[in-house]
Amino acid sequence: MASETEGLLWRKSSRSPSNDCVEMACRDDWRFLRDSKMPDGSYLKFTAVQMARFLNFLRSQTSDPV
Numbered sequence: 303m304a305s306e307t308e309g310l311l312w313r314k315s316s317r318s319p320s321n322d323c324v325e326m327a328c329r330d331d332w333r334f335l336r337d338s339k340m341p342d343g344s345y346l347k348f349t350a351v352q353m354a355r356f357l358n359f360l361r362s363q364t365s366d367p368v
Contacts (some may be wrong), residue, residue, distance in 0.1 A: 307334055307345060314338055 305316045310327035312334075325341075331354040336345040349354060 306347075307336075310334060312338075312341070313338070 303358045307327065309321075310324040310329060312327045314323040314325045325336050325338045327336075331350050333348045333350060334345050335348070337343060
């Protein structure tokens with residue numbers, strides 16, 4: 303059985319030149335997050351709406367742009 307993340311295009315912030323970053327990928331209405339240091343490890347899966355809420359929460363917790 304193929305992994306649901308197989309074939310995804312993972313992207314990370316251009317502000318993070320090292321491999322110590324969170325990567326994100328999209329498929330249909332799903333958003334996936336993983337640790338770039340462990341690409342074959344576990345990942346988080348959100349709907350697009352859940353991801354938007356998660357990012358809004360993060361933005362509300364810091365003065366730095368997310």
